[in-house]
Amino acid sequence: MQGKVIVVTGALGALGRVVADVARSRGALVAGIDYAPSQMPATTERIEIGGVDLSDAAQAKTAVEAAAKHFGRLDALINIAGGFAFETVGDGDLKTWHRMHALNLLTALNTSHAALPHLAASKAGRIVNIGAMGAVQAGSGMGPYAASKAGVHRLTEALASEWKGKVTVNAVLPSIIDTKANRADMPKADFAKWVTPQELAEVILFLVSDAASGVTGALIPVSGRV
Numbered sequence: 325m326q327g328k329v330i331v332v333t334g335a336l337g338a339l340g341r342v343v344a345d346v347a348r349s350r351g352a353l354v355a356g357i358d359y360a361p362s363q364m365p366a367t368t369e370r371i372e373i374g375g376v377d378l379s380d381a382a383q384a385k386t387a388v389e390a391a392a393k394h395f396g397r398l399d400a401l402i403n404i405a406g407g408f409a410f411e412t413v414g415d416g417d418l419k420t421w422h423r424m425h426a427l428n429l430l431t432a433l434n435t436s437h438a439a440l441p442h443l444a445a446s447k448a449g450r451i452v453n454i455g456a457m458g459a460v461q462a463g464s465g466m467g468p469y470a471a472s473k474a475g476v477h478r479l480t481e482a483l484a485s486e487w488k489g490k491v492t493v494n495a496v497l498p499s500i501i502d503t504k505a506n507r508a509d510m511p512k513a514d515f516a517k518w519v520t521p522q523e524l525a526e527v528i529l530f531l532v533s534d535a536a537s538g539v540t541g542a543l544i545p546v547s548g549r550v
Contacts, residue, residue: 326351329395334405336360338503342521355391379426384434398442400450400532403432410465421468428472449491452531457499484541492540494531499547519548
């Protein structure tokens with residue numbers, strides 16, 4: 325991980341912060357991109373680019389180019405930016421489907437599209453996407469979210485095939501991540517069964533590492549102790 329330049333989207337969220345922190349602790353140079361604003365001053369080891377709507381292709385490209393300019397290159401992209409909505413099809417609103425599509429699929433698509441030329445120039449270009457176990461078989465109320473994450477799975481497979489030999493592209497499929505927001509939404513759940521952000525970060529960063537050079541097109545379940 326030492327010296328690798330990694331872009332993390334959704335870097336100011338619960339999972340993104342952990343991934344970025346662990347990567348930096350292991351010597352990586354991290355560019356964090358997020359919709360939320362950031363006042364963090366740039367250094368030689370890190371840069372935070374806030375106020376970016378990654379569902380907009382032009383904004384995604386501008387942010388990625390800023391990260392590449394700051395560090396001089398890019399080695400890996402970790403697409404964490406996204407969102408969740410629980411809504412049944414019959415009682416729901418089509419706006420939710422559009423919102424989930426934009427937050428989960430378009431963010432990954434636009435950022436990957438912008439980063440791929442830089443990643444292909446690296447000796448070890450990597451993309452890691454965040455899919456979802458709930459997109460393998462969707463339950464009631466999971467339609468909009470699962471459909472968007474299923475799109476992330478197919479995007480991962482397509483990119484892996486298209487860029488094989490140049491950039492590895494994989495996805496992790498978490499179940500429920502143990503975050504404050506999820507605990508608040510499901511207070512009666514057994515939190516001990518959920519996957520922690522730290523556990524998920526370990527799998528993500530393995531896929532970024534040199535040890536995972538032979539892994540591409542994989543959709544890896546990270547389901548905790550369910």
